[in-house]
Amino acid sequence: MEETNITAASHSYPVYIGENLRHEICRYLPKSYSSILIITDETVAARYLPDVEKSLSKETVFSHVIPAGERAKSINTFYQLHTKAIEYGLDRQSVMIALGGGVVGDVAGFAAATFMRGIDFIQMPTTILAHDSSVGGKVAINHEQGKNLIGSFHAPAAVIYDVQTLHTLPDHEIRSGYAELLKEALLADEDLYHSLIKDDLSALSSQDLSGKLLRGIDIKAGIVEVDERESGIRKHLNLGHTLGHALESLQGYGYRTHGESVALGMLFAFRVSKKAFSAELPYEQLVSWLKQNGYPLNIPDIEPEDILLKMKKDKKTLRTTIQMVLLEDMTKPALMEISDEDLLEYLYDFQKELAQNHS
Structure with missing residues (x-):
């Protein structure tokens, strides 16, 4: 397992890269959370959501699945995530985990940045592309007039990168x-x-x-x-x-x-x-x-x-x-x-x- 650290204006956060990290998420959580909302897409959920949920079996965990693909980076998905966070009773000591590629990371990160004026989120990339989008703290959704025009800067609390998930990529x-x-x-x-x-x-x-x-x-x-x-x-x-x-x-x-x-x-x-x-x-x-x-x-x-x-x-x-x-x-x-x-x-x-x- 490789580890590096990134310094953002608000805080520093670790990046962990290795195999099978999804089976031991608790080891890499930066702190204890009141509840966890895992956000993933239809493709990733079928393959990896059960592994992540099992690794967090001692925590209060909810999950929500969004459509796969760039079209999910929409205002409708963003609003839907806020609705789910409210329904599940998330508070300011909760965390959102973005399990997926860049689309999931962007829309989940933007939801976390704006829910109750900002709660923690953790990036769990499952694509090669997301190595880029999962660090740096830029989170956004698309407007029909342009890409990533609605968003914020919200650095993750951690990045947990299980490279084993990359071998199922098309x-x-x-x-x-x-x-x-x-x-x-x-x-x-x-x-x-x-x-x-x-x-x-x-x-x-x-x-x-x-x-x-x-x-x-x-x-x-x-x-x-x-x-x-x-x-x-x-x-x-x-x-x-x-x-x-x-x-x-x-x-x-x-x-x-x-x-x-x-x-x-x-x-x-x-x-x-x-x-x-x-x-x-x-x-x-x-x-x-x-x-x-x-x-x-x-x-x-x-x-x-x-x-x-x-x-x-x-x-x-x-x-x-x-x-x-x-x-x-x-x-x-x-x-x-x-x-x-x-x-x-x-x-x-x-x-x-x-x-x-x-x-």
């Missing part, structure tokens, strides 16, 4: 999580990037995966501890997300996974970085790896003007001018404002290239 969820790992490597660790780019996503071992996930978490923690509320360098963590979030919103949440959209966004950021900084980035190498591992590399039937309008709703946009996270070089991120005219040209060229080479 291929598209593995692809999704690895895109965020690649993002972290491109921001801060070139050696990690070269290690990841050699991986065959159909043959991942728990031990190798644990080490890479821990490194990804440490990279994010190092950034978040300096800039918890995204006023400066934390924005670098949005590499690939300006286009990625726009595609998710336009194509409908769940059309492709978050990480698959971010992968396209990173390729686009590479292209814009080359134009902005003459950056020599491993574009062809990344494209080749993405294709080998089944990432969808196309943007069908969306006008660049529509993409531009959606990108303007991104949280990093300032005074209607789009800011993108680019790379001056490997591990040298930079935030740049880009005019509408330039961005439209870049989008046209990028879509044309994808249609010619990767459709």
Whole structure:
């Protein structure tokens, strides 16, 4: 079992990574709680909820299952969780446990942040992608006009990461999580990037995966501890997300996974970085790896003007001018404002290239 610690403005919290942790949750609870509400989704509940409930058999435990998928990050689910918390009699000494991927962590975390003005919550990620979203304290739900526009900063009390749960993930969820790992490597660790780019996503071992996930978490923690509320360098963590979030919103949440959209966004950021900084980035190498591992590399039937309008709703946009996270070089991120005219040209060229080479 691996352990690291993350320092937030309000408190520090531990991250535990290892196998079979779901069978001994009591060992990792940061304190005694009056009651526990486990929030999970339909897919995860069938596989892992009984294990977690059994490990908490001596506690006062309730559970609630939400639909699987990005569409569950809605105001309706958020309100439903508050209703359940009230019905179950949760109080300020209770805790919510988010058992699942990024969607469960985001909506459960936002419910915990706002129930009785904020109670503890614990992240129990069950996806590779959630290694990124489970640390850093950003919790949110989606609005039909944009992703993660309604939310808060609410750091978890602990992160308990049982990597054994990752081996039941479908291929598209593995692809999704690895895109965020690649993002972290491109921001801060070139050696990690070269290690990841050699991986065959159909043959991942728990031990190798644990080490890479821990490194990804440490990279994010190092950034978040300096800039918890995204006023400066934390924005670098949005590499690939300006286009990625726009595609998710336009194509409908769940059309492709978050990480698959971010992968396209990173390729686009590479292209814009080359134009902005003459950056020599491993574009062809990344494209080749993405294709080998089944990432969808196309943007069908969306006008660049529509993409531009959606990108303007991104949280990093300032005074209607789009800011993108680019790379001056490997591990040298930079935030740049880009005019509408330039961005439209870049989008046209990028879509044309994808249609010619990767459709």
